[in-house]
Amino acid sequence: MVLRVFNTMSGELEEFKPLKEKQVSLYVCGPTVYDWAHLGHARTYIAFDVIVRWLEFKGYSVFYVQNITDVGHLTADTAEDKIVKRAIERKVEPMQLVDYYMREYFKDLDALDVKRPDISPRATGHLLEMIEAIQSLILKGYAYEVNGNVFFDVSKKDDYGKLSKIKLEEMLEGSRFKVHQDKRNARDFALWKRAALETVLKWWSPWGTGFPGWHIECAIMSMKYLGNQIDIHGGARDLIFPHHENELAQSEAMTGTKPFVKYWLHTGFLKINGEKMAKSSSNYITVRDALKTHSSETIRLFVMSTHYRSEIDYNDKRLKGAETSLNRLYNALEALEDAKKVSVKRGPNEMEQKFSENVEKLREDFVKAMDEDFNTPQALAALFELSKAINKFLDEQKQVNDEIIENVYNSFSGLGKTLGLFQQxxxxxxxxxxxxxxxxxxxxxxxxxxxxxxxxxxxxxxxxxxxxxxxxxxxxxxxxxxxx
Missing domain, CATH: 1.10.10 (Arc Repressor Mutant, subunit A)
Structure with a gap:
């Protein structure tokens, strides 16, 4: 079956054809580690975990890079670094804070049965590459330096805005474009920022001491580990603009290679009380708090019950529903395990053959759903239909042909495991x-x-x-x- 994915760039479903046969390069924007990970983060990372698992199920070798932002993530051009701000509040060194929350973030991933990326590069470990890239952009005429600040000149990119589809007038309306005095144009964005005397995180550069802009970080780390072209670049929907738009502009300007990314995939928000779950608004539930009352697989099932591109509304009722649904799947799995113990070696009867054919059809329905832009709600519907068929059949047949029950068990458990289920x-x-x-x-x-x-x-x-x-x-x- 053909795998199709929804590409944010085209706004359409496209047949998935990686740059290299059976090899997939994947980059997902990781967390800024200054606090506990919350369920909004978990929604994105569970979604891409499912995507990785499905690609591997399809026979692809996936090389997955997810960065750690440990400097330069500002809410605006003149704002304070989130990490530094929190470190001052906690009266610790910024890198103490980063190291602690980075470790805790990976513990949360493990607790959710989310596979770790192959590489998790930290921004501060790639400053030399960032400085060299900025120098290259200046030489090529895409960037300019003023008073120790270096900005990307958006006017030099005729196709700027092609990912987000945001027009110039809309860009200028945003609060993010309250103009920095050194910018030529409001929509230009910082590649390097001059550090004030009191700035904690700063490094030497040809333009004086300072620190990198947030957008240059992901561009450099993705290209270092995955090359000038990437199969899939992902993240939450709010990263489309300005982060991914800016990352795209500077990467293609640097290398001259297009497209920088073949498929852009973005997840919808997880909302609580009708608003996007976010630390900045104190409107969130941490992963570890959620795990105190719900199992990791319950949380995964709750997330997967909604398509990765759609919004999810968090509430306890839906989580309890996910827990009940998960128990139904486990009951069917346990029934199969019990049936295997009393299976018999003989030729299959007519009822067993029909059951086997029905199982294969539902398996195909599952695969078809996942091949259509990783449609987990439809895939789960097929899995639940399969669990019903299993229970009905085993209620009627006390002893089953050993080969058939083994094949059904492998199909059912195997499909569940592609979603990160049946790990308990x-x-x-x-x-x-x-x-x-x-x-x-x-x-x-x-x-x-x-x-x-x-x-x-x-x-x-x-x-x-x-x-x-x-x-x-x-x-x-x-x-x-x-x-x-």
Whole structure:
């Protein structure tokens, strides 16, 4: 089946054909690490995790780069760096703050079963490349320096605005274009910013001490690791303008290669109380707070129940609905596991053959949905229909042909895993191992205390273990514990 993706550049669904056969280069704009990741961030990163999983399912080798912004993310040309502002509030060094929240961000990704990118470059690790690129843009006439600030001259790019479709008049209306005194034109954007004496994060450059603009960072890091042309560049919808528009303009100006990106993919917002979830408006729920009351797979299912390009409204009712739906899928999976244990080696009967054909049809429906711009709501509909068919069939057939039940199990579990579902069994096994190890540790501690003659505490441990349903027995091989 042909995979089609919605390209923001064209505004249309296009057949997906990567630059190199069976190889996909993917760049997704990562977080500015100055606080906890929230569910709005998780929505985007879960969406691209599903995209990566599906591309791999289709046989593509995906090289995934997601940056870490650790300097230069300002809300406007004259605003304060978000990281520095938060570091001052917390009375810590900016890089202390960055290191801490970067580690916590990756913990959140792991907790959500989101695969880590192949590379997560930090902006501050690529300053030399940024300075060299800015020098190149000046030499080519696309940038100019005034008083230690370097700006990209938008007037030199005739096709500026081709991604966002924003016209000059609309650009000038935005508050972001309250003109910096050194700009030639309001719509020009900063590549390098002069640092004030009190600026904390600053570096040497040919134009004096300063720091890079936010847009040059992603352009340089994406090209360093993926080359002058990228298959997929993604992020949340609010990055289309100005961030991705500016990134596109300077990248194509630098290299002369078009298109810089073959397919632009953007996710819709996650809203809470009718507004976009955002730290800046204190209108958010952190990933770790959400995970206190909901499993990672419940959150994933909640996100995937809406197409990645559409907006999601967050509410507890929908999350509880996702939890109920997830339980239905697991019930079907467990029913298949039980059926495998009592399956029989014989030729399939007519009912089994019809069931197998129905399973294959629903599998094709799932694949067709995912191949149409990663349509997870339709794919999930096929998966739920498959779970219903499984339960109905197994209620009627007590013993099933072993090959058929094995194939159905592999199809059902395999499709779920392409969405990052059906991971809980692994977690359950790990949890059981930890419990067993802790019980053994407690048992060994009791035996050591007995050898030392401390019978009071050892007897207390034995009594408490019995209360927990654990019985200690004396055997020829020595004391052992078992479940009561």
């Amino acid at each position: 069994e692994k977690t359950k096994e790990i949890g059981e191992k930890i419990v067993n190890d802790l019980v053994q540790l407690l048992f060994d501690l009791r035996e050591e205390l007995r050898k030392k003659g401390d019978y009071c505490i050892s007897d207390e441990i034995r009594a408490r273990m019995k209360e927990l349903g654990l019985v200690i027995e004396d055997t020829a091989e020595g004391p052992k514990w078992k479940l009561a």
